[in-house]
């Protein structure tokens with residue numbers, strides 16, 4: 001009898017949690033059209049990036065999927081064209097693990113496209129093993145932080161000439177778990193034992209937030225805004241890798257409570273289209289609402305400035321704004 005009550009209670013709690021989470025999951029209610037707008041979504045070929053790109057294509061935007069794998073990029077493009085009926089969707093090769101690729105992408109884009117209205121830095125990896133890229137930076141940090149930084153700076157001239165440029169960074173609540181050490185950005189102080197993939201992910205996501213803070217300062221006086229966000233706990237491959245590697249049952253139970261990819265894309269879409277945020281910059285969002293960042297470091301303006309300068313140095317690059 002006791003066991004039965006307990007089971008019923010558990011089922012009830014689970015059901016309640018499910019309904020609660022679905023109801024509080026922020027949905028972008030704005031139906032704004034984007035005809036005439038040009039959008040880049042990095043990593044637009046799968047997961048949240050794909051859902052974001054598809055939604056923006058349905059609104060009539062010219063959408064560029066910037067991703068590494070050509071066949072997957074083209075397959076995603078075809079799928080978006082088929083479902084949205086918008087033919088103005090393209091694949092362009094971008095490999096964030098190579099700064100040469102980032103520069104090539106930006107050069108060609110600037111040469112071939114007339115404008116850029118929305119840049120969505122969505123692509124990211126789950127932290128990476130302790131390996132360096134051809135540019136000598138830690139793979140996970142380059143993909144999630146250094147390369148998007150460079151890309152944003154290089155594309156800035158185009159964004160600036162847009163009537164209302166928006167730069168959106170997909171960060172994560174994982175930034176809460178990070179402590180940033182500016183002398184250890186590429187985990188040079190770690191040994192085989194202390195190196196942690198999860199830590200790299202958390203640090204890179206904190207960097208996304210700090211960059212948004214510093215970039216928004218540098219953008220004052222322009223019409224370009226920049227914001228970062230936490231998409232929610234979304235059922236994607238990245239999450240699989242990080243949190244649930246050994247816990248299959250828990251994973252099966254947790255899955256319905258997580259956001260699906262469409263839900264996970266909502267805050268990004270909101271920041272890309274909603275007139276409500278047209279003058280908002282340097283802020284952090286989740287569930288389509290502005291919220292506070294999780295740690296003191298994430299709102300440390302001085303740390304943000306230093307991170308910007310160190311990143312420029314490590315990239316051997318000087319931004320001109």
Ligand SMILES: *[C@@H]1O[C@H](CO)[C@@H](O)[C@H](O)[C@H]1NC(C)=O
Pocket residue numbers: 124125126128129237238241
């Ligand atoms: C996560 O890391 C593993 C290596 O540990 C890699 O095989 C996998 O492709 C990564 N997943 C993503 C989504 O990058």
Ligand SMILES: *[C@@H]1O[C@H](CO)[C@@H](O)[C@H](O)[C@H]1NC(C)=O
Pocket residue numbers: 121144145146147148149150152153167168169207208209211212213215226227228
């Ligand atoms: C997004 O994050 C990247 C990497 O941290 C950074 O370079 C870029 O400036 C950020 N963009 C915005 C809009 O914050």
Ligand SMILES: *[C@@H]1O[C@H](CO)[C@@H](O)[C@H](O)[C@H]1NC(C)=O
Pocket residue numbers: 275276277278279
């Ligand atoms: C944003 O600023 C412009 C110019 O100052 C103003 O016309 C517009 O109403 C503002 N939008 C919002 C949503 O506050």
